[in-house]
Amino acid sequence: MNLENMRIALQGILANRLRAFLTMLGILIGVAAVILVVAVGNGSSKAIQSKLSALGTNTLTIFAGGGFGGRGHTNGTQSVRITLTQQDLTNISNKANAPDVEAVSPVASASVTASYQGSTYTPSSFIGVLPIYSQIKNRPVSLGTFFTDAQNQADAKVVVLGTTAVEDLFGSSTFNPVGDNVLFGGTTLQVIGVLKSKGSNGVQDQDDIAMIPLNTMEDHFTGVTAGFSQFLAQATSGNTSNAAESEILSVLAGDHNLSSTVASKDFSVLSQSDLLATSQSSSKTFTVLLAAVAAISLMVGGIGVMNIMLVTVTERTREIGIRKAIGARKSDILGQFLVEAVLLSVLGGILGIGVAFIGANFKIDGTVPAIEPVSVVLAFGVSMLTGLFFGIYPANRAASLRPIDALRYE
Amino acid sequence: MSLSDRDAPDADETVDEPPTGPATLVTKSAPAHTAPPTRTLKSFRQRVTSLAPARPAAVPATTGPAATAGLSPNDVIVVQRVVKTYALGDIEVHALQGVSLTIERGDFVAIMGASGSGKSTLMNILGCLDLPTKGRYFLDGVDVRGMTEDELSDVRNRKIGFVFQSFNLIPRTEAIVNVELPLIYGGLRHKGDRRKRAERAMIAVGLAERLHHLPSELSGGQQQRVAVARAIATNPAMILADEPTGNLDTTATHEVMEIFGRLNADGRTVVMITHEDDVAAHAKRVIRLVDGQIVDDHRQGPVQGPPPRYHAPTAIEAAAHHAARSTI
Numbered sequence: 079m080n081l082e083n084m085r086i087a088l089q090g091i092l093a094n095r096l097r098a099f100l101t102m103l104g105i106l107i108g109v110a111a112v113i114l115v116v117a118v119g120n121g122s123s124k125a126i127q128s129k130l131s132a133l134g135t136n137t138l139t140i141f142a143g144g145g146f147g148g149r150g151h152t153n154g155t156q157s158v159r160i161t162l163t164q165q166d167l168t169n170i171s172n173k174a175n176a177p178d179v180e181a182v183s184p185v186a187s188a189s190v191t192a193s194y195q196g197s198t199y200t201p202s203s204f205i206g207v208l209p210i211y212s213q214i215k216n217r218p219v220s221l222g223t224f225f226t227d228a229q230n231q232a233d234a235k236v237v238v239l240g241t242t243a244v245e246d247l248f249g250s251s252t253f254n255p256v257g258d259n260v261l262f263g264g265t266t267l268q269v270i271g272v273l274k275s276k277g278s279n280g281v282q283d284q285d286d287i288a289m290i291p292l293n294t295m296e297d298h299f300t301g302v303t304a305g306f307s308q309f310l311a312q313a314t315s316g317n318t319s320n321a322a323e324s325e326i327l328s329v330l331a332g333d334h335n336l337s338s339t340v341a342s343k344d345f346s347v348l349s350q351s352d353l354l355a356t357s358q359s360s361s362k363t364f365t366v367l368l369a370a371v372a373a374i375s376l377m378v379g380g381i382g383v384m385n386i387m388l389v390t391v392t393e394r395t396r397e398i399g400i401r402k403a404i405g406a407r408k409s410d411i412l413g414q415f416l417v418e419a420v421l422l423s424v425l426g427g428i429l430g431i432g433v434a435f436i437g438a439n440f441k442i443d444g445t446v447p448a449i450e451p452v453s454v455v456l457a458f459g460v461s462m463l464t465g466l467f468f469g470i471y472p473a474n475r476a477a478s479l480r481p482i483d484a485l486r487y488e
Numbered sequence: 489m490s491l492s493d494r495d496a497p498d499a500d501e502t503v504d505e506p507p508t509g510p511a512t513l514v515t516k517s518a519p520a521h522t523a524p525p526t527r528t529l530k531s532f533r534q535r536v537t538s539l540a541p542a543r544p545a546a547v548p549a550t551t552g553p554a555a556t557a558g559l560s561p562n563d564v565i566v567v568q569r570v571v572k573t574y575a576l577g578d579i580e581v582h583a584l585q586g587v588s589l590t591i592e593r594g595d596f597v598a599i600m601g602a603s604g605s606g607k608s609t610l611m612n613i614l615g616c617l618d619l620p621t622k623g624r625y626f627l628d629g630v631d632v633r634g635m636t637e638d639e640l641s642d643v644r645n646r647k648i649g650f651v652f653q654s655f656n657l658i659p660r661t662e663a664i665v666n667v668e669l670p671l672i673y674g675g676l677r678h679k680g681d682r683r684k685r686a687e688r689a690m691i692a693v694g695l696a697e698r699l700h701h702l703p704s705e706l707s708g709g710q711q712q713r714v715a716v717a718r719a720i721a722t723n724p725a726m727i728l729a730d731e732p733t734g735n736l737d738t739t740a741t742h743e744v745m746e747i748f749g750r751l752n753a754d755g756r757t758v759v760m761i762t763h764e765d766d767v768a769a770h771a772k773r774v775i776r777l778v779d780g781q782i783v784d785d786h787r788q789g790p791v792q793g794p795p796p797r798y799h800a801p802t803a804i805e806a807a808a809h810h811a812a813r814s815t816i
Contacts, residue, residue, distance in 0.1 A: 404673060
């Protein structure tokens with residue numbers, strides 16, 4: 079296996095350009111498919127990731143009630159109803175109890191219909207929150223201001239709208255409604271701000287929303303209730319969200335006199351990373367499936383290489399005989415044809431990588447493919463191994479020819 | 489797959505210094521063989537290299553039975569009662585039926601015979617392309633019996649220069665590269681040395697101007713001369729030519745025969761298979777085969793010295809020759 083074999087192999091390929099190109103095409107398509115499929119999967123998972131992180135990084139959602147099975151646990155024969163309380167809020171907010179929690183806000187929701195000069199609209203999400211919620215959820219305003227703690231204390235009748243709400247009420251999402259009064263149920267609220275548009279998170283339109291101060295919600299919509307159904311908390315950083323999660327659970331266990339196992343049943347703390355993991359694992363499964371299909375096409379390409387190498391060996395039987403007669407050993411012939419097979423598939427692989435890089439510039443099904451360097455290396459390596467694997471049989475066949483038979487071959 | 493385990497041909501084995509005579513060569517290489525190597529497969533390759541181009545008397549001692557066979561260091565080819573049998577289905581074909589033959593260094597031997605006489609089989613055995621069913625064959629003192637395929641490849645590479653009827657150059661490959669091929673397979677890795685030796689061989693056949701032509705760009709005679717250059721590139725113990733002029737016209741035949749004559753006059757051993765009488769007339773010794781047996785073996789000239797001159801057939805002879813050939 080030396081430069082000489084390389085030269086011979088290149089010569090063999092150049093002598094049959096069209097045939098070599100068609101053979102390479104199989105590998106080319108396989109390699110390009112593998113890289114592109116992985117790139118699309120990678121691109122879509124990156125898109126989901128960026129959407130989720132736009133939701134507010136490090137956020138933790140705390141529900142009363144474990145899982146979706148209903149709230150409370152059974153205490154003997156009595157079912158105990160568990161809710162999140164004002165005390166929970168105070169204790170979680172306390173840095174001494176939960177050092178990794180940056181901020182926390184209850185989320186109280188209600189369902190109302192809003193009307194403005196004859197147009198009505200029911201926001202899919204109408205929530206009462208603390209001003210800190212804007213920071214926790216990463217929802218800054220694009221127009222006007224978010225409400226303040228003072229406004230919350232004062233039960234101010236103010237509302238911050240999402241752009242979908244603005245569009246439904248005022249006819250245009252770019253309309254500036256700040257200062258206008260909108261009737262929510264029986265209460266007139268003044269629009270003081272419009273949230274920056276965030277689009278859909280894949281499940282719901284995040285701009286189809288109206289936010290009011292928590293106290294205003296309790297006083298005018300839900301009434302002062304014994305507790306809250308949901309808190310939204312923010313960990314100090316992405317790395318501390320797990321620590322924050324367990325701190326919150328232990329605070330809740332203390333507040334409600336529950337053992338930690340019961341607490342984790344009665345309350346659930348969902349982090350953004352949990353959501354991320356779920357969505358990524360589903361997209362990963364999809365990518366693996368597609369990549370497997372692409373890998374099969376690469377294998378088919380390999381069979382093409384084997385086929386053409388068998389033809390080449392038959393065509394060059396006489397040449398093999400000559401080479402053996404003048405002293406080529408078995409390994410020399412083996413090397414020559416193996417190098418040719420590997421060269422064929424590697425050239426196909428390189429072209430395939432080129433095609434994949436060109437293809438990655440186009441949006442595929444709404445996703446911008448993001449080429450994964452590992453997939454390029456892998457696809458290239460596999461194409462090389464394909465050549466080696468599918469080249470062995472033809473090369474061995476060539477190397478095993480008896481010189482007298484090969485020389486006599488016409 | 490590397491060639492590194494193969495020794496490069498000896499530095500002093502250069503193409504422009506063909507063996508001038510057996511006497512000088514024996515004295516030259518005799519000291520190297522005072523300690524005969526043991527016969528192991530492993531040491532074989534080394535042996536092939538160190539013994540080339542001439543083979544001293546040390547060999548018979550190392551190969552046991554051969555010692556009693558009375559091998560002379562002057563014998564390039566010693567064939568002893570060689571039988572070759574092919575199985576064609578249920579029928580056994582006896583291609584060679586006990587052929588014994590000794591060819592001295594510097595001889596020019598023509599082997600003649602009708603088709604089916606076994607001359608191709610003999611040629612395959614002499615060329616180490618095939619092994620005898622029975623009997624022994626010593627090539628340049630080395631017993632080829634029981635050799636593996638790779639060992640036979642090495643023997644062919646070092647000791648035999650093939651010239652075929654249909655030239656058998658590698659297509660789409662420059663003439664000079666064709667000539668370099670046996671040197672590549674011989675493990676001569678230095679590109680410059682290889683090129684230099686190949687160039688000398690090309691000069692020796694008078695094709696210094698055609699180094700970079702492809703075989704398809706050369707005439708039949710030129711292609712055959714490239715093949716001769718390739719055959720002598722490794723400075724082998726003998727040149728084995730299988731009807732080298734069979735595909736050539738009279739002019740080209742003349743050219744090629746002249747080259748063979750010159751190479752032989754320089755001391756190279758030439759064994760040529762032919763069925764053309766005018767070609768055989770150029771040999772120092774003519775052997776005729778019939779039904780796998782030697783029926784005639786006569787000498788036309790002394791082993792030493794130049795071979796009888798090749799006389800191109802006259803126009804009438806050539807025409808008759810052509811007519812005879814075209815009727816075949």
